[in-house]
Amino acid sequence: MRSYAWRGGFVERPGSGGPFSVADSWRHSSGRANGLELHLERFSATAGPLPAGFVDGPLPAGFVDGMLALLGEGDLFPRIALSEGQLLLDVRPAPPPRPTTALTYVAAPDPRTQPFVKGPDFEALRDYRSRYQIEGTDDTVIADPGGAMLEATTGALVMWDGDTLCVPDGTRLPSVTLGQVASRAAELGMRVEPRECRPELAAEHPVWFLNSLHGISPVSEIRVGHDVITPPAHPDAAEWQAWWWGGFR
Incomplete structure (x- = not known):
């Protein structure tokens, strides 16, 4: 570096x-x-x-x-x-792109003090991952007091309900990559709706991890204690990933 x-x-x-x-x-x-x-x-x-x-x-x-x-x-x-x-x-050197992402879900106190600003909470987020993240997963979910998923510590989360892009309805960082995905969905005539993205819904709905390092990384599993939730694959995930990687200028 x-x-x-x-x-x-x-x-x-x-x-x-x-x-x-x-x-x-x-x-x-x-x-x-x-x-x-x-x-x-x-x-x-x-x-x-x-x-x-x-x-x-x-x-x-x-x-x-x-x-x-x-x-x-x-x-x-x-x-x-x-x-x-x-x-x-x-x-800094970039790690290889992560084609899929495995998440830890934990119902723990929100570590963020300035959730709308990237930077001030880096140390608190590192401590959160260190404390809760299950070995073999890539990131840890931050949930609201009711248990709905808001984001992960290093990226945004979205869920698909058919052709509707479900954006977490709660306090989260204004993600650049989520904004790009939401804009394209709207341009394609898809609905973009704020919703409670609860972990149990992920068993039937595709979930994507989004950030500007890995782009669109479909969530392969969500570990909840000893249980594993496996979200279904989105049928057009590869096309969306190719679109995002094609956006480098």
Whole structure:
């Protein structure tokens, strides 16, 4: 990993582990990304406008252009963050895409303190996974007090009821990838509805894990204690995955 701080240009620094006031990240493959402008908009909505460049100066044109110059070839998972008033960039290698996702479900207190902002709860979410996640699963569900699934600690969740895309009806991070999927569903004439996405419904309805690192990753199983819920496959999952991976620009 290479880490940088913005000081009118990027300066290399030791790795940044937080705490973060706000952060954002995405897969960046061979100089391309899917929905990068949406990630930058979400970040700027909390962190404030990113620095612009100097028209006549020798420095890069601004934060974004300077960042892109550091994201060359390879499969990367960059993270931008605001920490103690300082803008940071971590250039990290990306893991392989996860074609399916196995989840742990637990009815435990919500660890989030700022659920609408990515970054401040990273440490609490790591502790939550460490405490509850069942070995062999990829992520842990966060549920509301009534037991409905809201999201996982590193991604969004959606459920399908026929041609209706069911979005969790509760407090969750405004996911860029979920927004992309919901927009396409609406464009295709499908219904997009907020609903209580309860784990027991997953036995009869396809569930997808969504984030900008793995794209659309169908949920293969949900572990609830010693029980295993196996959601059915969505018939068009492969086509949706190909659509998302085709969106890198």
